[in-house]
Amino acid sequence: MLNEKFLDELFKPQKIYNKDALKNLFHDLAHASIMRLNEASMNKLYDLMTMVFKYQILAAREPRDLILITLNHMDAMRSLVQTSQVQKQLDACYYLVMKMYGQMTDGELQRVRFSILNFFQDIRIRVSIFLRKGVQNNDGSFVIPSDLTISYGNEIPGTTRVYQADGTIVDLLNFPSGGSYSLAPESGSTELRGRRGTDLGVNIYDSGKPVQTDSDGCEDSFDVAGNTGYKDELNVLIAQLRQEQQAETSGEDPSSIIHFNLFPSFDRDSPGSELFDEPTSSSQHSAVLEAIMSEMSLPSESASGGSGGVQSDLIQLLDSIQ
Amino acid sequence: MYERENTLLLSTSASALCNNLAVNRPSGKSGKSGGNATNIAVVHQNNINVIPVTESDKNKPMFITVQSNSSVLCEVMQVLWCDLGFEVVLVVGSTLGLHIYDREGVDLLFSHPCIDGPEDEYNFVKGIATLNNEVLCTGNSSGVLRVFGVLDDETCLSFMDRKEGHMDAITDIASIDYRLATADDSGVICLWYFNGTELLQIATIETFGSAVTSLFLWKDWLAVAYGSGHIRIFDSSKINYTYDGSRPVTAVRLLTETAAHARYITAMDVALGADYLLTASEDSYVKIWRVCKNNNVTEINLLCSSQINDQMLVGGRFLNNNGTAFCVSAYDTNLVHCFKT
Numbered sequence: 001m002l003n004e005k006f007l008d009e010l011f012k013p014q015k016i017y018n019k020d021a022l023k024n025l026f027h028d029l030a031h032a033s034i035m036r037l038n039e040a041s042m043n044k045l046y047d048l049m050t051m052v053f054k055y056q057i058l059a060a061r062e063p064r065d066l067i068l069i070t071l072n073h074m075d076a077m078r079s080l081v082q083t084s085q086v087q088k089q090l091d092a093c094y095y096l097v098m099k100m101y102g103q104m105t106d107g108e109l110q111r112v113r114f115s116i117l118n119f120f121q122d123i124r125i126r127v128s129i130f131l132r133k134g135v136q137n138n139d140g141s142f143v144i145p146s147d148l149t150i151s152y153g154n155e156i157p158g159t160t161r162v163y164q165a166d167g168t169i170v171d172l173l174n175f176p177s178g179g180s181y182s183l184a185p186e187s188g189s190t191e192l193r194g195r196r197g198t199d200l201g202v203n204i205y206d207s208g209k210p211v212q213t214d215s216d217g218c219e220d221s222f223d224v225a226g227n228t229g230y231k232d233e234l235n236v237l238i239a240q241l242r243q244e245q246q247a248e249t250s251g252e253d254p255s256s257i258i259h260f261n262l263f264p265s266f267d268r269d270s271p272g273s274e275l276f277d278e279p280t281s282s283s284q285h286s287a288v289l290e291a292i293m294s295e296m297s298l299p300s301e302s303a304s305g306g307s308g309g310v311q312s313d314l315i316q317l318l319d320s321i322q
Numbered sequence: 323m324y325e326r327e328n329t330l331l332l333s334t335s336a337s338a339l340c341n342n343l344a345v346n347r348p349s350g351k352s353g354k355s356g357g358n359a360t361n362i363a364v365v366h367q368n369n370i371n372v373i374p375v376t377e378s379d380k381n382k383p384m385f386i387t388v389q390s391n392s393s394v395l396c397e398v399m400q401v402l403w404c405d406l407g408f409e410v411v412l413v414v415g416s417t418l419g420l421h422i423y424d425r426e427g428v429d430l431l432f433s434h435p436c437i438d439g440p441e442d443e444y445n446f447v448k449g450i451a452t453l454n455n456e457v458l459c460t461g462n463s464s465g466v467l468r469v470f471g472v473l474d475d476e477t478c479l480s481f482m483d484r485k486e487g488h489m490d491a492i493t494d495i496a497s498i499d500y501r502l503a504t505a506d507d508s509g510v511i512c513l514w515y516f517n518g519t520e521l522l523q524i525a526t527i528e529t530f531g532s533a534v535t536s537l538f539l540w541k542d543w544l545a546v547a548y549g550s551g552h553i554r555i556f557d558s559s560k561i562n563y564t565y566d567g568s569r570p571v572t573a574v575r576l577l578t579e580t581a582a583h584a585r586y587i588t589a590m591d592v593a594l595g596a597d598y599l600l601t602a603s604e605d606s607y608v609k610i611w612r613v614c615k616n617n618n619v620t621e622i623n624l625l626c627s628s629q630i631n632d633q634m635l636v637g638g639r640f641l642n643n644n645g646t647a648f649c650v651s652a653y654d655t656n657l658v659h660c661f662k663t
Contacts, residue, residue: 107507107533
């Protein structure tokens with residue numbers, strides 16, 4: 001995933017992927033590890049992933065949070081992997097992200113944010129952890145709390161300054177803002193290692209404890225305890241996926257808490273669904289990406305084609321490319 | 323003050339897009355309806371939902387799909403009903419360029435690519451305004467303005483001028499008489515005067531850090547909504563003089579600055595008959611303000627604040643010129659909520 005060629009291709013200006021292609025990409029990525037998922041589980045994992053991402057983008061305080069959310073993802077990857085080669089690839093990826101998005105204006109990042117939101121438009125799958133935490137409503141929409149945090153350097157609503165001709169303030173007017181807002185204590189850092197200042201983009205199964213993102217804590221945090229912690233989280237996730245699968249196969253009440261509505265936009269045979277058809281202009285581009293993907297997953301395919309019992313993980317795969 | 327009235331149903335949900343709600347609000351002098359909205363339009367990706375405001379209206383819901391002959395995807399960026407020539411037309415800015423439809427959105431009358439960037443990159447038309455109902459001005463993703471004139475008695479347009487003034491993509495354009503204000507992604511505002519053949523830049527307002535999402539020119543005011551949640555009102559009376567060849571140095575004066583919303587202000591509208599300002603935001607609030615002048619000092623006061631629970635608002639418009647009714651649209655839902663005094 002952090003392969004240089006893959007990243008170069010990924011960062012080239014291109015049209016937004018259609019949903020099928022994106023799903024296939026993540027299917028291949030998931031199966032590049034030791035994880036084996038059947039179609040139903042893969043669908044659920046993908047739905048969970050897309051809904052969590054949609055929430056992160058929707059809940060961003062300001063467009064610049066997109067960068068911080070991305071960096072939170074990358075910080076988590078960094079703390080999971082110790083191989084120096086992968087750490088170097090993460091550094092390279094960081095510079096690509098900052099080069100591409102670090103210089104964008106507020107409005108440009110907002111357009112990126114809106115594009116992502118429009119990609120996930122009309123996808124409203126209920127996610128149990130969000131429902132439990134009170135972040136999501138039963139209709140699949142997300143809660144907008146009245147105690148929003150205002151981004152650092154901005155101003156809490158409720159005041160009007162009135163200026164006179166010489167530019168000095170002549171009066172202050174106050175009004176009820178409607179919410180109980182608070183100001184973010186500090187600006188999220190976009191340094192290679194820094195405090196991101198937002199929980200969006202960190203592990204949602206990490207039961208409420210803040211993820212260590214400060215410079216010295218980053219590498220130390222990956223100890224034995226942390227290791228089992230991740231294992232537990234993975235087990236919870238797998239158990240959850242299995243459970244849902246069982247419930248489905250055993251024909252239990254489909255209206256149980258987690259109701260996955262799989263991409264209604266796909267099934268719909270309306271002209272609107274053509275929106276997501278692959279544009280011919282970018283098919284060439286995605287063909288290049290697919291070629292690189294197949295190159296990356298080659299060992300896995302040959303392995304599964306051979307005995308089926310041999311499983312290679314992502315690290316081995318990446319090593320074999322080098 | 324305002325109470326929740328009815329809810330209008332769109333056939334598809336509203337996309338995340340600033341000012342994603344347009345109203346066909348015939349100016350009081352021309353139509354019998356006296357400035358009451360007849361239709362609203364909301365964008366869903368490359369489709370435009372046009373629905374009547376009241377059920378008794380004879381006009382039927384319309385669904386306009388903007389697309390090219392090739393399979394290139396299109397995103398609609400802005401929809402606006404404008405008085406142009408002797409007609410009301412539906413002007414659409416998209417990633418395919420500028421399109422002008424008749425009032426009902428049935429016939430495509432005119433289109434222009436308005437492209438300045440490389441053809442294979444992301445280009446779009448955003449920012450639509452008319453000058454005295456005679457001239458149409460549009461902006462695009464390269465920060466370039468284009469002016470089109472109406473040919474006599476026809477809705478057919480002819481190209482008049484092209485001006486580069488912005489370094490970033492245009493977000494919105496406001497106009498009054500022959501004055502024009504344009505804003506961009508970085509938050510810079512340019513003020514222009516149209517002398518009949520050419521757009522002349524007369525002043526610039528520097529950025530306050532965040533993008534300008536909407537702006538409005540009326541009376542002596544320029545009201546601007548920012549991504550930071552601020553509303554700023556500037557004095558626009560000084561930009562009404564003719565151009566004498568030298569670049570004027572008049573600074574545009576800031577009159578009021580309001581920390582209005584906790585998130586991006588996604589939409590703004592003005593009820594010209596009452597000096598009411600409407601702002602809608604991602605923080606789920608729609609707020610109505612009154613702008614007034616006391617002893618030569620401009621003030622802005624909050625009249626009403628309504629929350630649409632858990633809805634990221636993306637559009638809001640008054641339904642008449644007196645500001646006694648308004649409606650708002652929100653991302654990812656097909657409901658348009660109407661309010662009335």
